[in-house]
Amino acid sequence: MELRVLNYFLVVAREENITRAASILHITQPTLSRQLLQLEDELGVKLYQRSKHRIILTEEGNLLRRRAQEILQLTEKTKSELVQADENVVGEISIGCGELLSMEQIGNLIQGFKKLYPLVTFHIISGMNDFIKEQIEQGLMDFGLLIQPVEIEKYQFIRMKQQERWGILVKETDPLAQKSRVTPQDLFGRDLIVTDSHPIQNELASWFNQNDAELKIVSTYTLLNNAAVLVNSGVGLVLCIELHVRYPNLKFIPFEPDLTLHSVLAWKANQVYSEATRAFIEFVKNA
Known part of the structure; x- marks a missing residue:
């Protein structure tokens, strides 16, 4: 062809x-x-x-x-990676990211890297773990910011420092908004909006100490912004990670007991990478 x-x-x-x-x-x-x-x-x-x-x-x-x-x-990605400009490191680096607080650390890494290699361009693509892993496997993404649990046997990775804290996003007029923490008992029988990721659904079910089939899940989501719209529309409560984002008329309340997960910046092992990507790998390892 x-x-x-x-x-x-x-x-x-x-x-x-x-x-x-x-x-x-x-x-x-x-x-x-x-x-x-x-x-x-x-x-x-x-x-x-x-x-x-x-x-x-x-x-x-x-x-x-x-x-x-x-x-x-x-093909276009390969062409861009082969372009060299004298002794300068140039090229493009793509990173798939979920909606995580760890993205702040990624931003700091990119800022530091750009001071050393200003001709490198970054592409940030939002998505869930499965989508990001598929894109990495196909060679369409260089890195993925993945929330655990995730199978990373095929990857090299660094663990992010930031813990991702789980809780709910609820209307400020909801009685639960008066609480500083919410327990599993507070949420039984409530309409729940949960992430589309099955491994994370299992983590949430474990926190509830309940089979997820017994929870009243009315919708799933991939992007929290869309889930927040559903909360404002009265569809239900969102189980989500705490982000430094303020949604009008909504309040984040953490879980009790705490549920925190870690994330990793991963890239495919035993892969031939462009000079720019190799430089970024070494940079993040040292950083």
Whole structure:
């Protein structure tokens, strides 16, 4: 498969129309159709079907679209990593991060690193543990800020100093807002909004000393900002990590007994990295 043809396919998939895609790509419609037919022959599958007004991807076509996006993204990342500027360390470093207080330590690391290597650019991508690990495995992210529990046998890592303290986010008008701490008994029978991460759900169930199936979970979330909207809408209480963020009309109350988890900055072991990424690895190890 040629990268050029994969790009052709992605434009067709996006536009859902071969004529329009050919115009965007500045090639003739017969040429584009022929390239797509050759791609189908090479792969031995049908990638799309023609309806009256648009192109409809088959199941195989949708799979190729996802993989083609990953391939082209990885290609661009590789190109940028190969760019060198004399003796200066240049390049791009991507870090996947959850919504954690440890992000403050990441910010301090980046600030210190930039003083030594000002030509390096950072990309911060928000996401949950599973998404970040998948991106690292595919080579689309260099580092991941992961909250434990997480399997890190495949990774090298440094442990973050900041502990992540759990509690609830609740309306200020809720009777629970008058408490300085909340216990499992305070939350039994309440509508709960919990993280989408199954390992962390298990940690929370352990804190409750209760099977999570017995808790009244009404929704899950990945981003706390969205979960806070649900609290304000009266959907339920959010079980979450304490962040240095103020949400209007809401209050964070820590758990009693305490539930604190650690996080790690991890990167794939036995991997060939760009000069910029290698420099950042050494920097964070020493820092």
